[in-house]
Amino acid sequence: MAELGHSVIAVDTDAAKVESLSRGVAPMFEPGLDELLGRMLPTGRLRFTTDYAQVRGADVHFICVGTPQRKGENAADTSFVFAAARSLAPHLSGRALVVGKSTVPVGTAAQLRECLGEGAPAGAQVRLAWNPEFLREGFAIRDTVAPNRFVYGVDGPSADADVAVLDEVYAGPLAAGTPRLVTDFPTAELVKVAANAFLATKISFINAMAEVCEAAGADVVLLADALGHDDRIGRKFLNAGVGFGGGCLPKDIRAFMARACELGADEALGFLREIDGINVRRRSRMVDLAREQCGGTLAGKRVAVLGAAFKPDSDDIRDSPALDVAQAARREGAVVTVHDPKAMPAARGVHPELEYADTVDEACVDADVVLHLTEWKQFREIDPATLAKIVTSRAIIDGRNTLDPDLWRSAGWTYRALGRPTV
Ligand SMILES: NC(=O)c1ccc[n+]([C@@H]2O[C@H](COP(=O)([O-])OP(=O)(O)OC[C@H]3O[C@@H](n4cnc5c(N)ncnc54)[C@H](O)[C@@H]3O)[C@@H](O)[C@H]2O)c1
Numbered sequence: 001m002a003e004l005g006h007s008v009i010a011v012d013t014d015a016a017k018v019e020s021l022s023r024g025v026a027p028m029f030e031p032g033l034d035e036l037l038g039r040m041l042p043t044g045r046l047r048f049t050t051d052y053a054q055v056r057g058a059d060v061h062f063i064c065v066g067t068p069q070r071k072g073e074n075a076a077d078t079s080f081v082f083a084a085a086r087s088l089a090p091h092l093s094g095r096a097l098v099v100g101k102s103t104v105p106v107g108t109a110a111q112l113r114e115c116l117g118e119g120a121p122a123g124a125q126v127r128l129a130w131n132p133e134f135l136r137e138g139f140a141i142r143d144t145v146a147p148n149r150f151v152y153g154v155d156g157p158s159a160d161a162d163v164a165v166l167d168e169v170y171a172g173p174l175a176a177g178t179p180r181l182v183t184d185f186p187t188a189e190l191v192k193v194a195a196n197a198f199l200a201t202k203i204s205f206i207n208a209m210a211e212v213c214e215a216a217g218a219d220v221v222l223l224a225d226a227l228g229h230d231d232r233i234g235r236k237f238l239n240a241g242v243g244f245g246g247g248c249l250p251k252d253i254r255a256f257m258a259r260a261c262e263l264g265a266d267e268a269l270g271f272l273r274e275i276d277g278i279n280v281r282r283r284s285r286m287v288d289l290a291r292e293q294c295g296g297t298l299a300g301k302r303v304a305v306l307g308a309a310f311k312p313d314s315d316d317i318r319d320s321p322a323l324d325v326a327q328a329a330r331r332e333g334a335v336v337t338v339h340d341p342k343a344m345p346a347a348r349g350v351h352p353e354l355e356y357a358d359t360v361d362e363a364c365v366d367a368d369v370v371l372h373l374t375e376w377k378q379f380r381e382i383d384p385a386t387l388a389k390i391v392t393s394r395a396i397i398d399g400r401n402t403l404d405p406d407l408w409r410s411a412g413w414t415y416r417a418l419g420r421p422t423v
Pocket of ligand 1: 011013014017064065066080083087101102103104135136137247248
């Protein structure tokens with residue numbers, strides 16, 4: 001927002017994050033973010049605080065706090081969104097616009113407007129719009145400065161004025177041609193979860209094909225290439241492997257199912273249970289292959305895990321397939337050593353029971369099997385001939401289907417992958 005020319009004050013309840021951001025150090029890894037902070041902080045247009053009172057007088061307030069999965073349930077925990085609204089409400093003044101960005105169950109916006117109304121000072125007019133966030137981790141800056149679409153959910157007598165405010169906020173990207181769609185509240189809320197349900201479905205579809213390929217001796221990568229040439233299908237998100245993870249797709253499809261159930265539309269989303277099931281099965285399949293490769297048991301075997309983040313160019317380990325597989329192998333008695341270019345501090349914090357190594361080579365010392373689980377560019381650049389000298393057994397299982405099988409096999413490795421024939 002500061003890069004787009006606005007004067008921004010960002011509030012977070014986490015004092016450590018605020019302190020780090022104020023020093024120009026992003027509390028997580030996101031390509032280009034430290035550089036951008038370094039450029040914006042000296043302009044004075046970007047400040048961080050834990051004090052809600054400092055937002056008083058702002059023209060627009062974005063609510064972008066987390067909506068994680070509730071413990072022991074599929075539904076989303078929206079308590080942070082309502083807590084943010086309750087903290088913000090007393091500081092609303094005049095005709096300030098509140099804009100929801102968090103991914104929420106459909107119907108939340110209407111409740112949030114009531115909550116803001118209850119807490120706002122007498123005389124303040126509460127205006128709310130819903131503007132779902134579509135950024136992808138790893139591309140967050142590009143997706144924010146030049147998004148592929150805007151959705152504005154608006155409602156009530158101020159709807160036209162609310163659209164005008166958002167158009168002013170996003171004047172730069174709109175002038176550059178970003179399309180924008182104006183909808184009601186529930187449609188705007190649904191766009192985000194529907195988009196994530198579709199993407200998850202595409203990934204689980206190709207992973208279901210991988211299961212069939214394994215049974216039939218076919219090659220899912222060639223199958224995906226051939227399917228992808230049909231532009232009604234497209235090749236993107238048809239990469240078979242250990243499946244999706246992270247802080248969005250898994251919890252969003254579960255929350256979507258839970259909300260549909262509350263609305264009496266559970267049959268419509270029954271297929272998402274299967275999408276989730278296929279995704280989880282691929283992780284177990286990876287462990288099965290590792291066990292097979294180690295002669296039927298992982299007990300006492302050394303397993304090198306390449307990757308901890310749920311995707312490359314991120315240090316986000318929320319619901320990471322890589323760490324799930326690493327833990328499962330450890331539970332079967334393997335000594336598991338993990339290496340990730342960026343996510344080691346995060347992984348160490350949450351999974352101290354695993355071993356960690358600062359380099360790929362260190363992780364692979366005396367390994368009985370190497371598992372490739374996050375598709376970092378660095379892992380595609382590994383020289384299999386050099387790595388062969390370090391391991392006990394030249395066996396790699398490619399859980400992302402992004403390594404070159406010929407290269408690994410010609411260096412004497414047993415290369416196996418999800419959904420591909422064994423040679
Ligand atoms: N991460 C993504 O790629 C992405 C993409 C699109 C949409 N979203 C959605 O955006 C929302 C945030 O996601 P995230 O990944 O950034 O979550 P996150 O958990 O990483 O960050 C949420 C932040 O909100 C802060 N917070 C919690 N309660 C607060 C309060 N009452 N007041 C002020 N700050 C508070 C937390 O301290 C934390 O720093 C979620 O609804 C998510 O589904 C995320």
